[in-house]
Structure formats: C-alpha cells, structure tokens
Amino acid sequence: MSNRKAEVFIDGNKVMDLPILIDTMENEALDIRDLRKQTGMITYDPGFGNTGSCQSQITYLDGEKGILRYRGYPIEELIEKCDFIEVAYLLIHGHLPSKAERERYTQLLNRHSLLHVDMQSFFRRYPEHAHPMSILAAMSVSLSSFYEINVDEDPELEIDLTVTRLMSKIRTIAAFTYRKMRGSDFVNPRHEYSYCGNFLNMLFSSPVVPYEPNPVHIKALNKLLILHADHEQNCSTTAVRLVGSAGGGNLYSAVSAGICALWGPRHGGANQAVIDMLQQIHDDGGDVQKAVDRAKDKNDPYRLMGFGHRVYKTYDPRAKIGREICEEVLADLGIKDPLLEIAEKLEETALQDDYFKERFLYPNVDFYTGIIFRAMNIPTNMYTVLFSMGRLPGWIAHWLEWRHDPFERIGRPRQLYMGPTARSVPHIDERE
Ligand code: ACO
Numbered sequence: 001m002s003n004r005k006a007e008v009f010i011d012g013n014k015v016m017d018l019p020i021l022i023d024t025m026e027n028e029a030l031d032i033r034d035l036r037k038q039t040g041m042i043t044y045d046p047g048f049g050n051t052g053s054c055q056s057q058i059t060y061l062d063g064e065k066g067i068l069r070y071r072g073y074p075i076e077e078l079i080e081k082c083d084f085i086e087v088a089y090l091l092i093h094g095h096l097p098s099k100a101e102r103e104r105y106t107q108l109l110n111r112h113s114l115l116h117v118d119m120q121s122f123f124r125r126y127p128e129h130a131h132p133m134s135i136l137a138a139m140s141v142s143l144s145s146f147y148e149i150n151v152d153e154d155p156e157l158e159i160d161l162t163v164t165r166l167m168s169k170i171r172t173i174a175a176f177t178y179r180k181m182r183g184s185d186f187v188n189p190r191h192e193y194s195y196c197g198n199f200l201n202m203l204f205s206s207p208v209v210p211y212e213p214n215p216v217h218i219k220a221l222n223k224l225l226i227l228h229a230d231h232e233q234n235c236s237t238t239a240v241r242l243v244g245s246a247g248g249g250n251l252y253s254a255v256s257a258g259i260c261a262l263w264g265p266r267h268g269g270a271n272q273a274v275i276d277m278l279q280q281i282h283d284d285g286g287d288v289q290k291a292v293d294r295a296k297d298k299n300d301p302y303r304l305m306g307f308g309h310r311v312y313k314t315y316d317p318r319a320k321i322g323r324e325i326c327e328e329v330l331a332d333l334g335i336k337d338p339l340l341e342i343a344e345k346l347e348e349t350a351l352q353d354d355y356f357k358e359r360f361l362y363p364n365v366d367f368y369t370g371i372i373f374r375a376m377n378i379p380t381n382m383y384t385v386l387f388s389m390g391r392l393p394g395w396i397a398h399w400l401e402w403r404h405d406p407f408e409r410i411g412r413p414r415q416l417y418m419g420p421t422a423r424s425v426p427h428i429d430e431r432e
Contacts (some may be wrong), residue, residue, distance in 0.1 A: 001003045006030055007056070008039065015039050025060060042414045049310065052233075054241065056407060058091060058397050063311035068318065070230055071095075075317055084225040085109070085195050088393035091230055092400065094165060106195075112161075112168040113189040113198070115176070116146045118409065123180045132177035132385045133263040134244070139173045140166075143255035151249045157209065159403075162251050163396050170255075172390055174385045175202030196221040199389075217376045221386075223325050224369060227318050230388050230394030236261035240395045242411040243271040244402050251399055258395045259388050265305065268391070270366035272384040274306040275374065278339040281346070286338075288346040295357045304350060306367030308359070318365035326368040329375050338370050 005017040010318050017039045020030040029052050045051050068075040071090055089097040097105060105177050117140060126135055149162050153398055162189045168189075173212050176186050179202075187202045193213070200213040200221065218315055231237070235255070239261035243254040262268035294302040309316055330337060350356045375382050402408055 019163055033088040044416055059230045061232055063313050065084050066314040066317045076247040079223050079226050084222045087229050088369050091393040091397040108164050110191045111320055112165045115171055115172050123176050131371045133380055135177045136385055137256045140259055141253050142217045143249050144252040149249055170389055171199050176201050177198055178382055196228050220325055220372055225390035227321055228390030237398050238397055240399055241402050245411040255395050255398050262388055266388040267385045271370045273381045274366050274371040275380050277305045278342050281342050281403050283336055286342055288349050292349050292353055308361045309364045313360035315362045316364045319363040319367050321367035330373055333375055335375050337371055358383045
C-alpha cells in the first residue's frame with residue numbers, strides 16, 4: 001500500500017479515492033474492491049487484461065523486458081542449475097530443496113507413482129482416436145475417487161499427501177495415455193530412474209527390444225518441464241484457482257480444470273498447432289511469406305501459431321531458451337529437421353514485418369518446443385500432455401497459495417447484461 005490515491009470522478013463530481021497498491025517490483029495497481037459499494041458501478045474488462053485477481057509470491061514476469069523468475073530465481077539460471085523436481089519443489093514449497101529434502105522427495109515420488117489397478121482398466125475403454133488430453137483430464141479428476149482427500153483429520157498432512165500423489169501419478173497417467181494410443185501394455189514406474197528417465201522408460205520401453213532412456217532426451221525433458229513449470233495468472237492457472245475458490249479442498253478437480261483450459265490452441269494446445277502449421281507450410285512448398293500474409297489478413301481466421309502473447313510485448317524468454325534447447329538437442333542427436341528451418345525462416349520474416357512489429361508479436365514458448373518433442377519421438381497429440389506435466393507444480397503452488405490467502409473469496413466476476421428487458425412468457429400457441 002502507498003500513501004498515494006487515485007481520485008474517481010463521475011460527471012465532474014469526486015465520488016471516491018482508490019487506494020494504490022505497490023508490489024515488491026514497484027508495479028502499481030488500483031485497489032477497486034470498494035468501487036461498487038461506493039459508486040454502484042463495476043469495471044468492464046473482457047479477458048481480464050487489466051485485472052489483478054490475487055496477490056502472489058510465486059512467479060514474476062515482466063512482459064516489456066522479457067523477464068521470468070520463479071520465486072525470484074531467473075528461469076535461465078534454474079534451467080542450467082536445477083532439474084525439474086528441484087524446480088517443482090521450489091514452486092510448491094517456496095524454497096530450493098537441500099540435498100536431504102531432494103532425496104526424501106524422490107523417495108516419496110517413487111512410493112506414490114503407481115496407479116490403482118481399477119484405474120488402469122479405465123484407459124482400455126477409451127476409443128483408439130481419443131485425444132490424450134481428454135484422458136489426462138478425466139484421469140486427474142478420477143484420482144479423487146481412488147485417493148480420497150480426508151481434510152477433516154489433519155488437513156495439512158492430507159493436502160501434502162495429495163500434492164505428492166498428484167505430482168507422481170500424473171507422470172504415470174501421461175505415460176499410460178501414450179501406451180493406450182499405441183495399443184501397448186502399460187509399463188509401471190521403476191525406482192532406479194529419475195523423474196524424467198522414468199517417464200521416458202514408461203513411454204518407450206518394450207519387452208522385446210532393449211531400451212535405455214537417452215541422456216540427451218532426459219536433459220531436454222528436464223529443461224522443457226522447467227520452462228513450462230509456471231507462468232503466474234495464465235488461463236489454466238486461473239481456472240485452477242477459480243475451481244479451488246468454490247471450496248471443498250479437491251486439488252485433483254482443480255488440476256483437471258487446468259488441464260482442460262490448457263488444451264485450447266490459444267493456450268498450451270498451441271504447441272501441437274505449431275507443428276501442424278509448420279508441416280502444412282512445408283508440404284505446401286515452404287513459402288513462409290504466404291503464411292505471414294495469411295496471418296495478417298483480417299478476413300482469414302489463420303494466425304501464426306506460437307506467436308503473440310497477452311503479457312509479453314517482447315521476445316518471450318521461454319521461446320529464446322526453447323530455440324537454444326532445440327538447436328542443442330537436434331545437434332546432439334544428429335537430426336536435421338526441415339521444420340526447424342521453416343520455423344527459423346518464419347520467425348525472421350514475421351519479425352521484419354510491420355504488422356507483427358506494430359503489435360509486438362514475437363514467438364512464444366510453444367514456437368520451438370514441438371520440434372524438440374518431435375526429435376524425442378513423441379507424437380504431436382502428446383505435446384500438450386507434456387506441457388501439463390510441466391505446468392503441474394505451478395498449478396499446485398497457486399492452489400496452495402490460494403488456500404492460505406487472507407483475501408481469498410469465491411471467484412465470481414460480474415457482467416454487463418445486454419439481453420432483453422423484462423417481458424412475459426407468451427402461451428405456446430402465440431409463439432412464432
Ligand atoms: N497471428 C496473427 N495476428 C495475431 C496473432 C498471431 N499469432 N496474435 C495476435 N495477433 C493480432 C490480433 O489479430 C490483434 O490484431 P488487431 O489489433 O489488429 O485486432 C492483435 O494482434 C492483438 O491480439 P489479441 O488477440 O487481442 O491478443 P491477446 O492478448 O488477446 O491474445 C494470444 C494472445 C491468444 C496468445 C494470441 O496472440 C494468439 O492467438 N496467438 C496464437 C496462439 C498461441 O500461440 N498461443 C500460445 C500462447 S502462449 C501460452 O499460452 C502457453
């Protein structure tokens with residue numbers, strides 16, 4: 001809170017002072033909590049572009065400068081110095097784990113990684129063409145039937161257990177959705193593997209061909225999951241907080257809502273859409289200018305997927321890291337992917353174009369990640385599943401923060417009603 005206030009005038013008359021709040025990075029916000037009480041008015045902000053829905057200590061991002069930090073640590077440093085589990089721990093617990101905490105956490109994740117056998121049978125009933133995101137969302141909420149959350153006895157202990165179960169079992173569920181798609185038997189997690197190594201083993205190991213997770217894949221997966229681990233009040237995290245705000249303490253259902261929100265192509269589903277777009281450009285002869293022209297045409301719904309962001313008005317730092325990982329992984333694996341060449345040309349062409357410059361449209365996190373997943377032999381419809389695995393600790397951290405927020409209330413926006421005024425119901429014979 002600062003001593004400064006914003007005066008609100010309506011028709012020339014001062015109606016109230018709005019307090020100005022200042023966050024730890026010196027950004028200012030108008031506190032409108034008493035606005036309706038004092039003026040009878042609400043604010044109108046479709047898409048919540050100007051609305052701060054909570055106070056948070058988890059992630060800081062500066063969209064003008066291209067800065068992203070988890071709990072104060074720059075994303076670039078976390079990517080280099082930590083693995084995904086350390087970053088997940090940081091987001092969820094608020095501090096980086098010590099060696100002992102890290103070891104204990106690994107043991108806990110291993111212990112809770114199996115799925116109830118009855119739950120395993122659910123997977124078999126989905127049709128072959130089912131999108132893995134639909135299975136992931138359904139299985140996440142189903143966890144609440146198999147692993148009940150009993151908050152009556154020791155709520156904090158119970159929530160802790162739920163968080164660990166979710167972190168561990170989501171990986172098993174994600175791997176099983178892939179095996180289901182392939183028509184292969186499920187592979188259970190094994191204690192000797194790391195979190196990412198275990199996931200790759202569950203995806204790719206076979207009883208007839210020897211398989212050992214490739215260290216290049218493990219390293220890339222760790223980096224990618226860290227890159228996706230949190231992004232403050234984005235669409236899916238807001239969905240998680242909103243579902244949480246209805247009460248009941250069911251983390252599984254809130255996370256399932258987050259998965260559903262993430263699936264959309266304007267959000268996490270963009271990573272799959274980018275590859276579809278690049279493939280289409282490739283199959284069409286590789287004319288990137290044509291794609292840029294289509295994206296600019298207001299009569300064409302076509303957009304450059306993996307481009308643009310609500311908050312970043314400069315290069316998304318995650319896209320920069322994504323491009324570096326992509327080039328590194330392809331070089332390490334000795335792969336030459338024509339889609340990378342198209343992506344780089346497309347980026348260059350768009351960034352020189354006035355339409356993109358004027359609107360501050362840059363590549364976002366999804367622009368290069370799909371090419372990395374492709375190099376790891378992961379099919380396109382699994383990309384958003386991997387994004388979900390990465391985002392899970394962020395969703396959990398926000399859900400936990402919401403639970404302890406002294407200002408928390410049920411999430412319930414208002415509206416401007418533009419429908420008909422009051423009228424009476426005509427008899428059915430008189431209706432047109
Ligand atoms: N291609 C072409 N034009 C675009 C694009 C794009 N990818 N993105 C935005 N624009 C244009 C809009 O048409 C609009 O133009 P106008 O001012 O002439 O009307 C202007 O840029 C502003 O765009 P909005 O849609 O108002 O921006 P908003 O903040 O609401 O949307 C979003 C952001 C959804 C990410 C948008 O940029 C988009 O659809 N991008 C493509 C999908 C994508 O990559 N999503 C992943 C985002 S990252 C993530 O969620 C993990």
